[in-house]
Amino acid sequence: MKIVHSVREINSLSKKWKKKGYKVSLVPTMGCLHEGHLSLMRKAKSVTDKTIVSLFVNSKQFGPNEDLDSYPRQFQADCSLAEGEGVDALFCPEPEEIYPENFQTSINVTILSQGMCGKDRPVHFGGVATVVTKLFNITIPDVAVFGKKDFQQLVLVRQLTKDLNYNIEIIGAPIFREKDGLAMSSRNRYLDDAGRRTALCLSQAIHAAKELVKGRQDVAANTVIEKTKEIVDNAGGKLDYAVVVNEFNLIPDKFVNKHSVLALAVKIGDSIRLIDNSKLMMASFKK
Structure with a gap:
């Protein structure tokens, strides 16, 4: 090399x-x-x-x-x-x-x-x-x-x-994740044990959102966002943003569809900010 x-x-x-x-x-x-x-x-x-x-x-x-x-x-x-x-x-x-x-x-x-x-x-x-x-x-x-x-x-x-x-x-x-679901990031090394546990709220919120929309075509984006905020708050994180947007142009969706992505940013403690995202339905990302 x-x-x-x-x-x-x-x-x-x-x-x-x-x-x-x-x-x-x-x-x-x-x-x-x-x-x-x-x-x-x-x-x-x-x-x-x-x-x-x-x-x-x-x-x-x-x-x-x-x-x-x-x-x-x-x-x-x-x-x-x-x-x-x-x-x-x-x-x-x-x-x-x-x-x-x-x-x-x-x-x-x-x-x-x-x-x-x-x-x-x-x-x-x-x-x-x-x-x-x-x-x-x-x-x-x-x-x-x-x-x-x-x-x-x-x-x-x-x-x-x-x-x-x-x-x-x-x-x-594709996002590469730790065994517990946390998306790999260079900033993860800033986390102490308590912060690491809190940080799992990002992937947990994504999992919950996917379960919420599974098999349904009528889920409002606001319902997903409210569920995300609830999970982050309960874990002790501070939600910077949570949005449901189109995967190609980032325009907010009113209802979840096959091109919808849930993206969120969460502050852990005073200074550590982590991001994560996922498509909410089973269709894969554009290459």
């Missing part, structure tokens, strides 16, 4: 591979890799000849008083994990490599950035869209793999790819 720090080198490497006829995939990450990230790498490797994993904690998607400085970093462990998955290149640039002095440009996917996680994190998705655009331009992949846990991000990236005419296939990989 090549470890690459410069934009010029990773761009040259990808061009060389493509000149040889290889299909190239990109898995963007912020590091602190876990089994969920590794599942994205396996998916990427299964559909392309060469896989690039980016390792970059993107400052532009963190707002004031968020956890940029404390975001977990484990570079050597990440290198070992990526190499163990057979990744071809690990792109791990310094911040000034991506955002050099006098960098002035930002990308915004306006409507999709406004609700859900964007409501209380107004700079987040502009930062995501900007770094994803840069990574696409730098690594010129044929395929990019994103996790479905970051559901709003995935929908936004699909829109960005369409709007900016990228010839890149965007694959959403």
Whole structure:
């Protein structure tokens, strides 16, 4: 596995591979890799000849008083994990490599950035869209793999790819869960034992919502949201939001249907914020 720090080198490497006829995939990450990230790498490797994993904690998607400085970093462990998955290149640039002095440009996917996680994190998705655009331009992949846990991000990236005419296939990989149902996240390591027990309310709320709509076509979205709030409150979490939205455009649904996704964000304690989501009916996510 090549470890690459410069934009010029990773761009040259990808061009060389493509000149040889290889299909190239990109898995963007912020590091602190876990089994969920590794599942994205396996998916990427299964559909392309060469896989690039980016390792970059993107400052532009963190707002004031968020956890940029404390975001977990484990570079050597990440290198070992990526190499163990057979990744071809690990792109791990310094911040000034991506955002050099006098960098002035930002990308915004306006409507999709406004609700859900964007409501209380107004700079987040502009930062995501900007770094994803840069990574696409730098690594010129044929395929990019994103996790479905970051559901709003995935929908936004699909829109960005369409709007900016990228010839890149965007694959959403399934959420990877712990045995107890908790969606894997780099932020899970912040949780103490009590916080970990509380955090299970996210997956429990999703399970309850699925049971509520099973075999029915008449369930109001508000009924699902109220049930979600009840479960989160009873567990001691603080519900940031719970929405039932269309899986393709994030427009809120009045009634649950085959394209409805329940997405929620919950604060555990004073500072830990976790997200989760799932389709509510049995039809699978769009690839």
